[in-house]
Amino acid sequence: MFFRYLWCLTLILVSGAVILSGPAHAAVTEVATAEMTLAVGGTISVNPKVSLPYDWDKLHGPRGGEARFVMRLPWDGSAHAYALHMPRVGNQYSVKVNGREIFRSTGSALSGPDEFTSEPALIVVPQEHITALSEVEVAIVAVPGKYGGLSHVFWGPTEEIRPLFVWRQFLEVSSRRFLGAVTAVLGLFGILMWIRLREAPYLWYGLSELLWTLLTLRTLVDQDLIPWPWMPLLLYRMPLMLSVPLMYKAMLPLLDSDTPVLTRILNGMLAAAPLMATVAVFEWAPVVVQVFMLVLLSFVLLLAWISVRNAWSGRRPVQVLIASVFVLLVLCGVRDGYVFILSIDAYVSSSWLRFAWVVLGLSFVWIAVERVRKSDLALVELNASLSQQLGRRSVELSAAFDRERYAEKERGATEERQRLMRDLHDGLGSQLAGALLIAQNPSTDKAELVNHLRDAIDHMKVTVDAMQETEGDIPSMLGAVRYRLAPRLKAAGIALAWDVQRLPTMPHWTVKQAYQLQMLLLEAFTNMMVHAEASKGCLSATLVQEGDQAHIEIKVTDNGKGFDVERFGTDGTGKGLSSMRLRSESIGGQLQVTSAPGETSLVLRLPLPPSQAT
Numbered sequence: 001m002f003f004r005y006l007w008c009l010t011l012i013l014v015s016g017a018v019i020l021s022g023p024a025h026a027a028v029t030e031v032a033t034a035e036m037t038l039a040v041g042g043t044i045s046v047n048p049k050v051s052l053p054y055d056w057d058k059l060h061g062p063r064g065g066e067a068r069f070v071m072r073l074p075w076d077g078s079a080h081a082y083a084l085h086m087p088r089v090g091n092q093y094s095v096k097v098n099g100r101e102i103f104r105s106t107g108s109a110l111s112g113p114d115e116f117t118s119e120p121a122l123i124v125v126p127q128e129h130i131t132a133l134s135e136v137e138v139a140i141v142a143v144p145g146k147y148g149g150l151s152h153v154f155w156g157p158t159e160e161i162r163p164l165f166v167w168r169q170f171l172e173v174s175s176r177r178f179l180g181a182v183t184a185v186l187g188l189f190g191i192l193m194w195i196r197l198r199e200a201p202y203l204w205y206g207l208s209e210l211l212w213t214l215l216t217l218r219t220l221v222d223q224d225l226i227p228w229p230w231m232p233l234l235l236y237r238m239p240l241m242l243s244v245p246l247m248y249k250a251m252l253p254l255l256d257s258d259t260p261v262l263t264r265i266l267n268g269m270l271a272a273a274p275l276m277a278t279v280a281v282f283e284w285a286p287v288v289v290q291v292f293m294l295v296l297l298s299f300v301l302l303l304a305w306i307s308v309r310n311a312w313s314g315r316r317p318v319q320v321l322i323a324s325v326f327v328l329l330v331l332c333g334v335r336d337g338y339v340f341i342l343s344i345d346a347y348v349s350s351s352w353l354r355f356a357w358v359v360l361g362l363s364f365v366w367i368a369v370e371r372v373r374k375s376d377l378a379l380v381e382l383n384a385s386l387s388q389q390l391g392r393r394s395v396e397l398s399a400a401f402d403r404e405r406y407a408e409k410e411r412g413a414t415e416e417r418q419r420l421m422r423d424l425h426d427g428l429g430s431q432l433a434g435a436l437l438i439a440q441n442p443s444t445d446k447a448e449l450v451n452h453l454r455d456a457i458d459h460m461k462v463t464v465d466a467m468q469e470t471e472g473d474i475p476s477m478l479g480a481v482r483y484r485l486a487p488r489l490k491a492a493g494i495a496l497a498w499d500v501q502r503l504p505t506m507p508h509w510t511v512k513q514a515y516q517l518q519m520l521l522l523e524a525f526t527n528m529m530v531h532a533e534a535s536k537g538c539l540s541a542t543l544v545q546e547g548d549q550a551h552i553e554i555k556v557t558d559n560g561k562g563f564d565v566e567r568f569g570t571d572g573t574g575k576g577l578s579s580m581r582l583r584s585e586s587i588g589g590q591l592q593v594t595s596a597p598g599e600t601s602l603v604l605r606l607p608l609p610p611s612q613a614t
Contacts, residue, residue, distance in 0.1 A: 028161060030153075030154055032152055033049050034050055034153075036050040036054070036070075037067065037070075038066075039067070040063055041063060052069075052151065054067070056140075056142040056144075056147075056148040056149040057149070058347075060142070062144045062282065064142055064143050064144050064148075066139065066141050067140050068139045070137050071135075072134070073133070073134050073135075075131065075132055075133070075134055079127075081124060081125075081158040082130060082155065082156065082157060082158065083122060083123060083155075083156070083157075084122075084125060084136065084154070084161075085120065085122050086123075086151055087172075087348050088150075088151040089117065089138065089140065089149070090147070093105050093150075094138075096137040097130065098131055098135055103121075103123045117148055117149070118172055118173065122161065136153070145231060146232070151348040176216050180217040184210065186361045186365060187205075187207070187213060188210075190204075190207075190209060191206035192206075200249075201250045201252075201254075204246045204250040205250035205361075205364055208242075208243045208246035209243075211239040211246070212239065212243045214234075215240055215243065216354055218231075229281045237281055238274060240277075241273035241274075241277050242270065244300075245270050247360065249270075250364065251303060251322075252266075254318075254322060254367055265299075266299075269296070269299075293337075300330055303326055304326035304327055304329070307319070307323040307326045318370060325356075326360075329360055331356075332352040332355070333353055333356075336352055471505060474505070474506060474606075475500050477517055477518055478539065481522065481525070482496070482498060482539070485522070485525050489529060492529040496537045496539070498538075498539055500539070500540070500541040501541060503552055513586075517587055520584060520591075524602050525537070534560030534600075536559045538555075541553070544605075550607075551605045551607045554603070554604040557601045560600055561597055562599065563600070564595070565593055577593055588606065589607075591604055
């Protein structure tokens with residue numbers, strides 16, 4: 001759709017240019033010759049018949065001067081208002097009809113401020129000044145480098161002349177403003193895209209469009225601010241010779257032809273452009289400038305050939321668009337080159353290239369937007385593909401995690417079975433073996449055998465209790481020990497006092513730590529029942545806070561006969577202090593034992609992490 005609209009706009013602009021070059025209305029007289037009086041460098045000359053248009057810069061170069069053109073125009077005596085239309089005139093000028101001045105351009109005199117010749121002139125002639133064969137005099141003051149001179153002069157009824165003026169006004173003024181605004185917007189677009197993406201073609205494109213904006217709007221700038229030769233250098237020659245190779249550099253990647261050779265050629269052209277612009281302004285070496293311009297033209301021919309070749313082989317819409325635009329650019333460039341270099345009508349002709357240039361710029365933007373759109377679509381597809389891959393990977397990882405967790409549980413169960421087998425073998429097994437030896441001895445006391453068997457049964461019960469998950473709940477572990485040993489303590493004549501406060505859970509505790517704690521307490525109470533000869537026992541569990549540190553303190557005491565802690569590190573059955581210390585270390589605790597007649601105390605301290613210290 002955009003491509004269709006683009007070509008419609010091009011067709012309208014080119015058709016308008018063709019209409020402009022067509023014949024004038026039947027009632028309009030086009031004057032192509034005049035009598036001229038010329039004053040250049042203090043020399044005055046008269047030419048009885050000079051051809052129009054008269055291009056001052058082409059004929060006189062960097063010299064200014066004055067000229068008076070006299071024309072004799074017919075009048076049919078009608079009552080219609082007559083007018084003069086000059087598509088281009090200046091830089092300063094005045095108009096006389098039959099010796100009477102009817103118009104003077106800006107300034108109080110012909111030597112007034114410099115003006116760039118761009119806007120066409122329409123001068124309505126008062127009817128009282130017209131005779132059957134009216135003599136019209138146009139006097140100009142030409143400033144070098146500002147396109148002074150005089151175009152063809154159109155004479156006729158005002159209603160016939162005005163449409164020619166309006167069209168010329170649109171072509172030379174309104175269209176320049178419009179195209180200048182468009183190229184400025186396109187240039188800013190390129191610069192912003194370069195800032196955002198940091199891709200060099202956008203920078204070359206943006207600079208090229210901004211330079212073309214200066215080239216397009218040069219005739220609308222107040223010339224009082226830019227004296228000669230800066231005006232033609234900075235606002236015409238330099239933008240023209242820089243913008244073209246910059247646009248070529250921007251278009252090369254779109255053609256997949258940004259080879260080192262072509263890039264070096266374009267860089268050389270860019271480096272030579274300021275020098276060529278200076279040479280062209282001062283007309284030092286016109287041949288060199290023409291060769292440079294031919295190189296620029298030959299380069300666009302090369303790009304056009306590459307684009308047509310790509311379009312023929314690929315036949316994609318983007319390639320066809322680029323090829324069509326470059327062909328249009330070549331045709332307009334050839335037409336402008338012929339008109340402005342070889343034709344005598346160069347002074348009044350309008351450039352077609354500036355219209356084709358806008359089409360080229362719009363095509364670049366369209367292609368850039370299409371590339372961004374396709375990149376976005378590719379990114380969306382990539383994201384969708386990555387999402388699918390991540391989904392599959394998540395499922396795979398979840399399955400792997402489940403397998404690993406199952407394997408971990410299996411390993412834990414295996415380790416727990418092995419631990420249970422080891423504990424049963426080392427604890428219950430040894431106790432049963434000892435009981436068997438006692439039973440085989442005929443002189444053994446029956447009460448001693450019963451005690452050994454009760455120890456074995458208690459050991460087995462605590463081992464089974466320790467296999468239950470308590471999630472680090474210390475009071476639950478202590479309650480299990482009390483439940484298992486309370487009958488034996490009572491049978492041994494020991495009154496047990498119980499004081500367990502509310503305690504925080506021990507983080508990361510498993511059945512392994514619970515087993516070690518319960519077996520430690522089992523050994524402590526067994527020693528109390530078997531060796532202490534105590535009548536009272538006590539278990540307390542409290543939370544102790546010491547600054548920012550905290551620990552759980554479990555204390556077991558009795559009022560038995562006591563023992564020498566330094567001397568009796570172990571007892572004869574292997575259930576001694578060393579075993580209890582090993583168990584306390586395995587759960588990260590500290591064990592302290594004190595004993596004296598009438599009071600034996602065992603204190604176990606279990607430190608809490610800072611997050612649990614409340």
